Amino acid sequence: MCRNNFLPTLAQMLIWNNQMIGEFLLLITGCLGLLITTILLFHRRTNSLVNFYLLFILLYVSIFSLLKSSYHLGIQEFINQTTFGYKRLSLFMFPSLFLYFNRIITDTSKWNVADMLHYVVPVLFFMTVQILEALGYLSSVVIGIFYIFYFFFILFYLLLSIRLYQGSFLSKHPYGKHVSITGRSAKNWILFLLVINTMLCVRVFVIICMDLYHGTLSGFENGIWLWATIITAIFVKLLISPEILFGSKALQKRLKMNLEKTNKIIVLDVWRLEKPTEFNNKQDELLSVKVHKSLIDKIQAIEGVVLNKKLFRNSNFDIHMLAMEVKLPKSHLTFIFKYHCELFFPEFKKMLQIRDAESLIDQGFLKENTIDSLSVTVGFSSYNPFYTAFKKHTGFSPQNYVKQ
The missing domain is CATH 1.20.1070 (Rhopdopsin 7-helix transmembrane proteins)
Structure with a gap:
């Protein structure tokens, strides 16, 4: 009981x-x-x-x-x-x-x-x-x-x-x-x-x-x-x-710390390292074998050039110039931005420019310079495209970002 x-x-x-x-x-x-x-x-x-x-x-x-x-x-x-x-x-x-x-x-x-x-x-x-x-x-x-x-x-x-x-x-x-x-x-x-x-x-x-x-x-x-x-x-x-x-x-700070520690890592967070399973044409499918074999090395080369040399500050910087800098065929870079990056090259360039602008603002660039000067410094031809890209990537206009 x-x-x-x-x-x-x-x-x-x-x-x-x-x-x-x-x-x-x-x-x-x-x-x-x-x-x-x-x-x-x-x-x-x-x-x-x-x-x-x-x-x-x-x-x-x-x-x-x-x-x-x-x-x-x-x-x-x-x-x-x-x-x-x-x-x-x-x-x-x-x-x-x-x-x-x-x-x-x-x-x-x-x-x-x-x-x-x-x-x-x-x-x-x-x-x-x-x-x-x-x-x-x-x-x-x-x-x-x-x-x-x-x-x-x-x-x-x-x-x-x-x-x-x-x-x-x-x-x-x-x-x-x-x-x-x-x-x-x-x-x-x-x-x-x-x-x-x-x-x-x-x-x-x-x-x-x-x-x-x-x-x-x-x-x-x-x-x-x-x-x-x-x-x-x-x-x-x-x-x-x-x-x-x-x-x-905070993300920018972490990326900067990673870059300062070593160049042996992938810093930017827009890459896809997995091998694609679908291709737009037969030529891309054949090219994937060559590109994927040393994909990480190629991405590291791209990052090393664009982040260290800041080539994106040149408003005329394009994928052809990048190919010459990293000593890779243009077709390889086109393939990488097509299948292994979340952004096409023009958007990739704008992302780098806006991150550069954020970094300069945080360093006090605008204490002695104008926003127009900032837009030219990071590689935009004029203020209007800079304003549009800045707001798209940060969610704020340059003026409101500065006020924060």
Whole structure:
């Protein structure tokens, strides 16, 4: 008899311990999230990877984690998950994540009123649940229907985000602002968020299935440790990625340090080292064997010339001049920029020029010179093309960049 009573007690203790571990992890996650959100907020003007939508998502997740964990751990007893219905605001995260991707990929910095249409359904959902709860009509059947709606809503925005990613980053030569700034790092960041979003969607689906099977309504409380782990992964990713946390200036500093240490590495983050599997013509397919055999050496030669000699400061600098400098056939360079670089040569040159301009600004070039002089120094023939390229690659006009 005692043994029969002991087993359920042991199971309850294990469940309680898992819940407590999850709550402690949530508490740490919330504190870490507020710290990182504050850092992003202070660097938002010079960080093109940060916009209102990302800040909203991180701030909501941080506050939610803090409020929930502090209540269940007994740190505070005033605000629980039903207070103000703040838990239901999680529905706003998923269109926000899609809009975050969209604004970066489409190089949109201005506020778009049409974006607010994505929040109509979450607002109606939130108000409906609040009203039904106040009137006492929030039965288990109604909650079950809301559960299913919740899942299909986040699945819809997950699919939209994946489609946007495929159309922008998996095409042969994506030209989003995102790629031109941080290349592979940015793509990996977007892909990472998509994986996180997918995991959250799967978690919701599993919980709904379990609740429907057992005939209970857990309120998505099951597997809270998994939620905490997933959210913690986001903040850890930000901590170990200075180019995302602090913006392009941090990336420039890291690239400069790498270049000073050795010329034996690939510094720029726009290269594709994998061997292409599809070619536009037979000639390219035959040439790939020669190019890929010593691809890294060729890329290092390109970087050594353009970064050390700063040939891009010559407005007439073209791929033919580069071929003569690196002593490679022009056909090899054309192939490399076609199949192994995320940017065609003209865009590659502009990227180098804008990074050079950022570096000069940070060194105080504009204290004694004008922006027109800066544009000519880095290799542009006039101010207008410099302005357009600068805003595309940094997300800011030269004047606004200087003010930061």
